[in-house]
Amino acid sequence: MASQPERNLIQSLESAVVVMYLGKSSKDKRDVYYRLAKEQGWRARSAFKLMQVDEEFSLLEGVTKAVDLCAAPGSWSQVLSKRLVENKKEGQEAKIVAVDLQAMAPLPGVIQLQGDITKQSTADQIISYFDGEKADIVVCDGAPDVTGLHDMDEYIQAQLLLAALNITTHVLRPGGSFVAKIFRGKDITLLYTQLKIFFPNVTCSKPRSSRNSSIEAFIVCQDYTPPKDYVPNMGTPLLDLPPMDEQGRSNRTIVPFIACGDLCGFDSDMTYALPVAGEGYKLLKPVQGPITAPYLSAIQKKRKGFFNEQVSKKIGQ
Ligand SMILES: C[S@@+](CC[C@H](N)C(=O)[O-])C[C@H]1O[C@@H](n2cnc3c(N)ncnc32)[C@H](O)[C@@H]1O
Numbered sequence: 435m436a437s438q439p440e441r442n443l444i445q446s447l448e449s450a451v452v453v454m455y456l457g458k459s460s461k462d463k464r465d466v467y468y469r470l471a472k473e474q475g476w477r478a479r480s481a482f483k484l485m486q487v488d489e490e491f492s493l494l495e496g497v498t499k500a501v502d503l504c505a506a507p508g509s510w511s512q513v514l515s516k517r518l519v520e521n522k523k524e525g526q527e528a529k530i531v532a533v534d535l536q537a538m539a540p541l542p543g544v545i546q547l548q549g550d551i552t553k554q555s556t557a558d559q560i561i562s563y564f565d566g567e568k569a570d571i572v573v574c575d576g577a578p579d580v581t582g583l584h585d586m587d588e589y590i591q592a593q594l595l596l597a598a599l600n601i602t603t604h605v606l607r608p609g610g611s612f613v614a615k616i617f618r619g620k621d622i623t624l625l626y627t628q629l630k631i632f633f634p635n636v637t638c639s640k641p642r643s644s645r646n647s648s649i650e651a652f653i654v655c656q657d658y659t660p661p662k663d664y665v666p667n668m669g670t671p672l673l674d675l676p677p678m679d680e681q682g683r684s685n686r687t688i689v690p691f692i693a694c695g696d697l698c699g700f701d702s703d704m705t706y707a708l709p710v711a712g713e714g715y716k717l718l719k720p721v722q723g724p725i726t727a728p729y730l731s732a733i734q735k736k737r738k739g740f741f742n743e744q745v746s747k748k749i750g751q
Pocket residue numbers: 477478480481503504505506507508509510511533534535536549550551552575576577578579594
């Protein structure tokens with residue numbers, strides 16, 4: 435029989451385990467697509483966004499060559515890899531090039547490149563992997579580390595999209611597609627105008643798995659048709675458009691907006707009750723943890739007292 439202090443200790447340990455369990459499982463409750471991603475083996479909930487956009491636009495039908503920009507941890511590459519293997523005919527090769535600033539755990543059939551897509555050297559490497567061949571689709575789920583300063587976040591997101599579009603003009607075959615994350619901010623119509631120069635069909639889509647509370651959406655550009663005499667050039671500032679066209683009309687374009695994914699399916703803004711533990715619900719670990727998360731160096735610095743030293747220095751000044 436345990437003594438009273440021992441019983442107290444056991445009780446507090448049990449409560450700590452319950453608190454840890456609830457803490458972790460509450461994310462499963464609040465974010466149904468996070469839970470489903472773990473259950474279905476996707477590295478990130480973003481997989482559902484690409485799948486729902488594809489359901490609406492059939493973008494991956496017949497595709498055998500793809501570029502995944504800003505790919506880590508790799509759930510879009512997983513979707514691409516699954517679909518491209520299904521699509522390829524006998525004797526045909528599927529090719530996927532995935533690029534990110536962060537290292538990514540290997541995926542079968544996916545060529546990986548660690549680099550910054552806004553840098554010429556990274557773009558050159560991607561282009562060289564295609565070695566004269568052309569991709570059927572380029573996707574980009576790039577997002578900067580959000581600062582909370584909305585204008586700044588929208589601006590950086592737009593720069594990522596333009597870098598992705600520039601790379602796309604080098605590697606996409608005529609008739610191919612380009613899908614990219616956008617933030618629907620105040621200057622979005624300028625970006626639409628830029629995209630319309632290269633693609634006659636541009637649609638803004640919002641998959642069910644992307645929260646309504648977020649300004650995130652996905653631009654779907656189809657039927658790549660570059661202007662006559664256009665020569666891809668990484669140095670070209672694509673966004674250098676006058677605010678008015680030659681006839682004095684506003685140079686801003688509005689494109690159709692489509693909500694996609696099963697509208698009766700899971701709502702990403704809702705919290706869902708979990709099935710009772712042991713009766714169908716098991717708390718699962720993420721499929722693939724980050725290899726070198728950007729926050730790790732900050733944690734190490736904090737442990738070594740780096741930030742305290744900085745504060746002391748500032749106070750001493
Ligand atoms: C939302 S995550 C992508 C998730 C990914 N599509 C998936 O399904 O796993 C955004 C990624 O953009 C990457 N990123 C941001 N800026 C970048 C840049 N300039 N060059 C390359 N990757 C970048 C980040 O490192 C991050 O991994």
